[in-house]
Amino acid sequence: MTSGAPSGDPAPRRRGRPSRTQAENGPATRDRILDAAREEFSERGYEKTSVRGIAKAAGVDSALVHHYFGTKEQVFEAAVTIAFAPALEAPAAIEEGPLEGVGERLTRFILGVWESPATRVPLLAIVRSAVNNETAAAVFRRLVAAQLLSRIARRLEVPDAQLRAELAAAQLVGIAMLRYVIKVEPLASADLEQIVARVAPVVQGHLTGP
Structure with a gap:
């Protein structure tokens, strides 16, 4: 009997990267993260807002926020650009x-x-x-x-x-x-x-x- 996961199981993903299923959610997931970011920055301000908090509010993991936007500053800039659009x-x-x-x-x-x-x-x-x-x-x-x-x-x-x-x-x-x-x-x-x-x-x- 061989050890390890059965051949039918999905291969484990590397730590710190979003799963393929998450990444394939595409624009809908990205928009959900931006919506959560705007609410977090609005309620807490820049200092008290974290990528982890944004991820939690959006219902995703932090790796996915980094995947789409990078740093907290980049998330803020993306959220600001949309809010400032008018x-x-x-x-x-x-x-x-x-x-x-x-x-x-x-x-x-x-x-x-x-x-x-x-x-x-x-x-x-x-x-x-x-x-x-x-x-x-x-x-x-x-x-x-x-x-x-x-x-x-x-x-x-x-x-x-x-x-x-x-x-x-x-x-x-x-x-x-x-x-x-x-x-x-x-x-x-x-x-x-x-x-x-x-x-x-x-x-x-x-x-x-x-």
Whole structure:
């Protein structure tokens, strides 16, 4: 009688690698991991979130998280990219009309993203993580600079376009922080149209002013 597993049994997989069955789950598994990651980062922040915790929430093992995304930083960046996707459409607001009205269009778009509960919750998680952790902040800066500000700057036919785009973004991010994160009154309760009316000319000046 020979020792070892019967020939019909599956070969044992090497430690640290996902099983073939898990890997073949493909996009559905990857999406489930991302959903779990967004919830974990939102509830715990970057520091207290772990790959093991994300895996547990997604119902997979940690090796599968590493298989699809790599490090915790890479998981965070993937989750941030999806959550931040609505704001990345902002450059299109510049193309929807003449440059004379770009300040209002951009202001209305960005604040509208924050007004919607569906997009505000993941954005709050991103901002809170970036404020409290340098690694998360670096990911956020890279995403904002490469995919948002540079795209806006390329559409501005003015000198110092990158600086102008960054100043406009700083104006809007600052308002979002005070209104939606810190909730300073009366800004937190002010009517959105009133805010747009006051802020849009300032954003316009940053983008196209002398």
